[in-house]
Amino acid sequence: MTTTTPSTRKQTSDAEGSSRAYKLGAVGGDWLDQRVAGGGLVKFMARKIFPDHWSFMFGEVALYSFVILLISGVFLTMFFDPSMEEVIYSGPYEPLQGLMMSRAFESTLEISFEVTGGLLFRQMHHWSALVFMVAIFVHMFRVFFTGAFRKPRELNWIVGFSLMVLGMVAGFSGYSLPDDVLSGNGLRVIDGLMKAVPVVGTYLSMLLFGGEFPGTAVIPRLFTVHILLVPAMILGLIAIHMVLLVLHKHTQYPGPGRTERNVVGFPVFPVYAAKAGGFFFLVFGIITFISATTSINAVWNYGPYDPSPVSAGSQPDWYMLWTDGGLRLIPGWESTIFGYVLSWNILIPMVIYGLLLGVLALYPFLEAWVTGDDRERHVNDLPYNAPVRTGLGVAWIMTYLILALAATNDIIAVALQLSINDLTWALRIAFFVVPVLSFYITKRLCLSIQRHKREKALHGEESSRIVRTETGDMIEIHTPLSEFDRWVLVQHDDYRPLSAGKGVSSLRAKATSFFFKDRISPVTPSELREALEHSGHEKHVIDELTGGDYRTPAEKTQH
């Protein structure tokens, strides 16, 4: 845009200035290139093509909120003291003055009430942690429902999954650091979970807490985990995630001209450099705005940790809610074997959590085994073209959601004036019923959409204008689709159920039947030809009657 400035005088001076700057840049670039040989790489990256779609931008949001986490976290470490040494508070927050508390809690209060900008940074750190996890989940949903985890991206799916789990670890370890009543309650749950592990449970707990719960060691230990171990692992995995992204190139939605061998989009320089840079500042701005206006984790209300009180409305941050939900739903089952108590009410939920995570991590391999598809897939599926996958994804989300809702049963009960007992029972039933129902409903919806799209590909768009012939036949006028629009509707894959034998195990035959027995076959070229011939004939009849003018009599009189 700036290169076409009409003013000549200004242009010459600009050209002079820019050519000087260009020379300087070339000399500098050359100097650098002779020493680090990065020119090729920069050129390669600058010319990298990315496709344009809003749903591709949530991985970026996760990355940007992680950057904000690092920046705000560095600020917080300068003032936070991860010590469980007991002190007497004498700071400005009146309702806690004279109270015994740990140095960790006191320094959190100092950050909140005494350090300039401290509360804003605390809130930014916490809000961006929530946004980080929200963005990871939305990004994962997008990748799942579009089948972007298929070959060659299975490993990158695992890397992304590990980032999600590490995000939970990072969040939980950070949530525990202020040493307030709420975070102490969270640690107590972890203590209980560990102690429920048969045989070694108490040893595990003693190992983490350096003795009996709560002890004086856990906060310094979690601090190391939170600011060193987990962020380093997250950074490393993000690096792998990005390298693999560059290596595989980005996936794209189906469209004319988009194949498994190209990427249609815009180059990093200048388009995506500007867009991504701008998006970073937008995310930064939104998080700062929210943090400046909305309170999060008001630790001064919870008070310093003391193992006796548990406040109403004690919940973990949202991404850990589901782990609390199972504990709230399961009846208090336990049994005693040789004098040892087995807490089924903790062990069963933990097994369920493991299964839910395991299925999520391994789904790409499961689906590859079912389809037996060994091709590289760079064009995404539209979710309705993979009804069983989409149904399974929705069922997983519903399971997760019901567990998360169960963890908030007390708040829902008060807000909706329900009996918490009845609500808990409803959620227990829902845990088993809703995922199955939502699977079938989603699958049927996807199949209906497929049927609709099939009709549309064959006959074009209904115009809701009907012509009556002399014999009384009614013919609706269809607007034919353009070649471009039709391409998206006919390009998808067609998998069929296999029958057992000839190297196909009966298990795999059953799996393919589960996945593909209700398939709607895509439009074949001969079907399309026939449909086009038919509509050509129809158009001939209609045009004869109307003379090519499709307006209704009422519309004609208006003009």
Add this chain to the structure above:
Amino acid sequence: MKALAARRHHPMALLVILLLALVATGGLYAALQPQTAQAEAYTQEDIDAGEALFLANCATCHGRNAEGLVDSEGDTLGPSLIGVGAAAVDFQVGTGRMPMQQSGAQASRKPPQMNEEQTSQLAAYVASLGPGPAIPADEWLDTSKGDATKGGEIFRINCAMCHNAAGAGGALTRGKYAPAVIGLEPKHVYEAMETGPQNMPVFNDNNLSSSDKRDVITYLEKLEENGSPGGISLGSLGPVTEGLYAWTIILSLLLGCAVWLGAKAK
């Protein structure tokens, strides 16, 4: 003294000493016992007016003599009010919980149906039925004498498990709930602790002394005064509303930006 000493063997001496000892004990007890004495004396007219109000508004459930009523299935319609004291009446009627709007898990707060005079007359009538906790003296409601830090400790240990650490309220079993306790009249907070309305346990003077109760009231007042230093409090309900906020408001803002950036290039 000599005369007194000379008569110390008198047969009546023992009796006199016993009498003096009794008077001293009784007097000391009366002087030192926890202050729950009636803050204001009720006249007979108050009691009579209260009885008339009671018969018109309360007797349907509590019985004509406030003895309590049980329905044909053995469920309590209304508990006996003999001995609940003026404090219970002042709380229940003064916060609009009684007369109850509808039967349900719990009587909820609503604009009071009785004015202050009628409330006081009802309190007088119920207090006349049997001794019970009286309306607290102003001394115990004076938060300038209270200790917020100690009140906070008491609140976190005894109250927060139902009423939430920030006093935002919480759920109880079977549709019952602990209401929010911020922004209430100190008198009503005191009376609630003293009488244990609905599902609340009783915190009488043996559990929490009058000055302890005053500390709790002071803490709640400080919580209200401090407000939410971090901005919008989201109901002070903790991580659940924060998570909901992230998934709704913040996600829509981000989504808006993403759609905007994704659409520009077309």
